[in-house]
Amino acid sequence: MPDRVYLDTRTGYDQWSTIYDTEGNPLLILEEPVVRQWVGNPSGLRVADVGCGTGRHTLWLAQAGASVDAYDFSKGMMAKALQKLGGSEVRFHEHDLTRPLPAVDELFDLTMFALVADHIKDLDTSFRELHRITKPGGQVIFSVLHPAMNLIGITARFINPESGDEVRVEAYEHAYGDYVMAVLQSGLRMVEIVERNVDDELVAQSPRAEKYMGWPLLLAMNLRKKA
Numbered sequence: 730m731p732d733r734v735y736l737d738t739r740t741g742y743d744q745w746s747t748i749y750d751t752e753g754n755p756l757l758i759l760e761e762p763v764v765r766q767w768v769g770n771p772s773g774l775r776v777a778d779v780g781c782g783t784g785r786h787t788l789w790l791a792q793a794g795a796s797v798d799a800y801d802f803s804k805g806m807m808a809k810a811l812q813k814l815g816g817s818e819v820r821f822h823e824h825d826l827t828r829p830l831p832a833v834d835e836l837f838d839l840t841m842f843a844l845v846a847d848h849i850k851d852l853d854t855s856f857r858e859l860h861r862i863t864k865p866g867g868q869v870i871f872s873v874l875h876p877a878m879n880l881i882g883i884t885a886r887f888i889n890p891e892s893g894d895e896v897r898v899e900a901y902e903h904a905y906g907d908y909v910m911a912v913l914q915s916g917l918r919m920v921e922i923v924e925r926n927v928d929d930e931l932v933a934q935s936p937r938a939e940k941y942m943g944w945p946l947l948l949a950m951n952l953r954k955k956a
Contacts, residue, residue, distance in 0.1 A: 738803075742803035767951045779826060781807070783809040801826075802826065804823070826845065843871070846871065868951070868953055871952060878941075884900040917953065920951045921951040927946050931946075
């Protein structure tokens with residue numbers, strides 16, 4: 730019978746990187762169209778992809794003409810991103826996101842914080858950093874596994890394809906209100922909040938989501954820094 734294995738965030742994502750883009754994760758299927766709609770045309774923008782992972786947002790932003798700085802501390806995930814990007818001019822920074830970001834104040838037109846926050850204990854500090862590095866009037870896009878998943882014991886996890894074990898990556902069970910308060914206390918303004926539930930359409934794309942039918946899986950926020 731497969732075991733459940735618990736790993737720290739860096740080790741977990743190093744291992745997850747081998748299958749992250751190919752495992753049919755329903756959360757990614759829900760999240761990516763929302764993010765792209767909010768961003769629109771990023772050509773000419775200076776963008777921070779904070780927690781870039783395998784570069785799933787970094788790649789299309791760079792190809793669409795954005796100037797991108799990508800931050801992550803998983804060597805495995807960043808190696809995948811580098812493979813995808815080829816000759817694209819992206820500035821990669823190996824960086825622990827629990828520490829202040831190595832960027833000057835008000836540098837970025839757009840700051841991405843996608844599917845990262847549940848791995849960070851101190852939300853207030855993280856959102857203040859997002860506010861700090863974003864230009865006045867700039868956009869911050871935030872997404873996370875919906876906190877409702879905590880109610881049924883679901884946190885970031887994957888199945889090790891070799892052992893069949895369920896690998897749980899270190900995460901914090903932040904409540905919906907924790908994210909809202911961190912945004913408000915940072916000084917960022919909420920433009921739109923989106924929640925996406927598991928439905929028949931999603932299950933058709935990712936059958937593994939069927940067990941969560943009707944449950945909210947994605948929480949995303951489109952935020953602005955005051956001009």
